[in-house]
Amino acid sequence: MMSNFHLLFYIRKQKNYTGGAMPIYMRITVSGKRADISVGRDCDPVKWNNQAGRAIGTKEEIKSLNNYLDSLQTKLRNAQQALIDTNQQVTTESLHNEFAGKNQKSHFLMQLFKEHNSKVKALIGNGFEANTLKGYNTSEKHLTGYLQKEYGKTDIEISQLNHAFITGFEFYLKAHCKISGVSAAKYIKHLKKIVNHCIANNWLKQNPFINFKSTAKAKERTYLTQQELDAITSKKFVVERLTQVQDVFVFCCYTGLSYADVKKLRRNEIGIGMDGGQWIFTSRQKTDTSSRIPLLPVALEILNRYQDHPQCENQGLLLPVLSNQKMNAYLKEIADLSDVFKHLTFHLARHTFATTVTLSNNVPIETVSKMLGHTNIKTTQHYAKILDLKVSQDMAALKQKYAEFKSFNI
Numbered sequence: 512m513m514s515n516f517h518l519l520f521y522i523r524k525q526k527n528y529t530g531g532a533m534p535i536y537m538r539i540t541v542s543g544k545r546a547d548i549s550v551g552r553d554c555d556p557v558k559w560n561n562q563a564g565r566a567i568g569t570k571e572e573i574k575s576l577n578n579y580l581d582s583l584q585t586k587l588r589n590a591q592q593a594l595i596d597t598n599q600q601v602t603t604e605s606l607h608n609e610f611a612g613k614n615q616k617s618h619f620l621m622q623l624f625k626e627h628n629s630k631v632k633a634l635i636g637n638g639f640e641a642n643t644l645k646g647y648n649t650s651e652k653h654l655t656g657y658l659q660k661e662y663g664k665t666d667i668e669i670s671q672l673n674h675a676f677i678t679g680f681e682f683y684l685k686a687h688c689k690i691s692g693v694s695a696a697k698y699i700k701h702l703k704k705i706v707n708h709c710i711a712n713n714w715l716k717q718n719p720f721i722n723f724k725s726t727a728k729a730k731e732r733t734y735l736t737q738q739e740l741d742a743i744t745s746k747k748f749v750v751e752r753l754t755q756v757q758d759v760f761v762f763c764c765y766t767g768l769s770y771a772d773v774k775k776l777r778r779n780e781i782g783i784g785m786d787g788g789q790w791i792f793t794s795r796q797k798t799d800t801s802s803r804i805p806l807l808p809v810a811l812e813i814l815n816r817y818q819d820h821p822q823c824e825n826q827g828l829l830l831p832v833l834s835n836q837k838m839n840a841y842l843k844e845i846a847d848l849s850d851v852f853k854h855l856t857f858h859l860a861r862h863t864f865a866t867t868v869t870l871s872n873n874v875p876i877e878t879v880s881k882m883l884g885h886t887n888i889k890t891t892q893h894y895a896k897i898l899d900l901k902v903s904q905d906m907a908a909l910k911q912k913y914a915e916f917k918s919f920n921i
Contacts, residue, residue, distance in 0.1 A: 516541045516606060518587060520564035520580055522554055531555065537583060539610075544603045548610075550583060552576060586610060618714045621658070621666040623705050624651050640771075640796065650701035653690075657683045669709050672719045677702070681725075696725045732894060734862040737871075739851045740764055744809065746849045752833075753848075756841040758813045759830050763860035765810040765868060767883050770857045771796040774832040781806075781814075781829070795884035802884035807868075865894040 517540040522533040532553040539546050554566050554576065565580060566573045590609035594601050628647045631639050657680050658664055667676075677699065684695040709715040735743070744761050748754045763773055772795055784790030784805055791804040806814070814830070817823050822831045832838070838857050846855040853859070861883070869879045880891035 516587070516591060516601065516603075518584060520550070521561065522556060522559050533559075535580075537587075539587065539603055539606055541601060541603045541606060546603045546607045548607065550580070552579065618669045618709065619666045620669055620672065620705065621651070621655060623669070623708070624654065627705060627708070638799075646697065647701055650698045653684060653688060653698055654680070654702065656688075660687070669706075669715055672706065672715070674719055674722050677719055677723050692726065699725065732862045732866075733853060733859060734866040734894075735764065735851070735853065735859060737867050739849075739853065740863060740867060742851055743845060743849045746845070748845075748848070753841055753845055755831060756833065756838055757845055758816065759832055759838070760842060760845070760857065760860050762810050762813045762830060763857070764863045765807045766791060766804050767861055767864035767869075767879075768793075768802075768804075769795070769797070769861055770832075770835050770838065772802070773830060776829045777827050778823075778829055779827070800884045800886055802882060804882045862894065865891065870894060 519538040519540070521536055521538060523536050524533055532555050534553045535550045537548045537550050539548070558567050558573065559565075560567050565577050587606070587610050590606055591601055594605055594609055599605055624647075628644065628651060631644050631647055635641055635644060655665060658667055660683065661679060680702065681695055681699055684690045684698060685692065690698070703720055706715065706718065706720060710718055740761075743757065746757070748757060759773060763769075766773075768776065768791075772793060775796060776791070776793060780791060780793045781789055782792050784803070786805065789806045789811060791802070791806065793804075794801050817830055820831055823829065833841075835857060839855075842855040842857060845851075846853065865879055865883060869882070870876065876891055877888065879894075880888045883891060885891050
């Protein structure tokens, strides 16, 4: 496949030439065959060195011209290397086409996005969840809207992606779609995934995200204090549906399971742990990472209440879990009746487990991270940052130590 080429820059006298500057041409020769290409510049014959194939002089315009010719020579060598790397024969025609970009297939952003989403759809249940696809479909919809509004088209070549495109998309999401900074960052992250795919395939030579930095700040995670959790736990309801939702919610407050994970939790996922007590042995639906959670007394008590529940017995489930929409609707009722004045959602249970139940009670953050099934401890550290109570307790203990040390020295 190796084939050398010869490159010559020369000036060509046109018909009816009467004087002045002549156009510069680039001659590519491979195995005796040649192709002549105009470089789009010209030069006075008096200032041209035929042997060197460059202009003569030290003026800025001469330096600029020679630099341009040097860049063309480098580009041609890169074109030759690209042909060799892809096992293509280096001929005058193939080298010319690669140099001119005629060999490069055009790739379009929305077409790639649709292909990506189709693959995600095919893999639902095998690495992806329906909610993940929903998020990607929303990103596709927003990008289409942005292209139509700002560019008047439904698709764009990826080679046109740049910093201005990304910042413009972020502004469109926030200003026109009225989307929060955190949600906008998620949709931009989806766009970045497509861009990274293009870079990995050498379809993009420069990363348009290289100078982009999102300014979105994650919302502070809300959680229940021990007093609020006790108020919900001890509240007695006459309506069965409220009691059922209350039990599932409190169970998750003491296990850290998300809605998706408690809904799929089966009886065969309860086993004996290293301490001889009952543990949950499951995997997170979102990340497929293993999660091992020792069952606290409150959680065990709730499970015992549903041993003979018809739905649990028939389906082998641990708890009868309603739809997420119904759970959240009934939790609002539960909060009102329990005199808890926070906006109660099901995911609040997971936050409560991480903060009030574990970290506030001196459970090491590494242990909490393992039970939550986090793939990165940085995710768990977000919970530690909001524990003002824990900071207060730790500093109080430190003050006491200093006070004892001072009195001892007196």
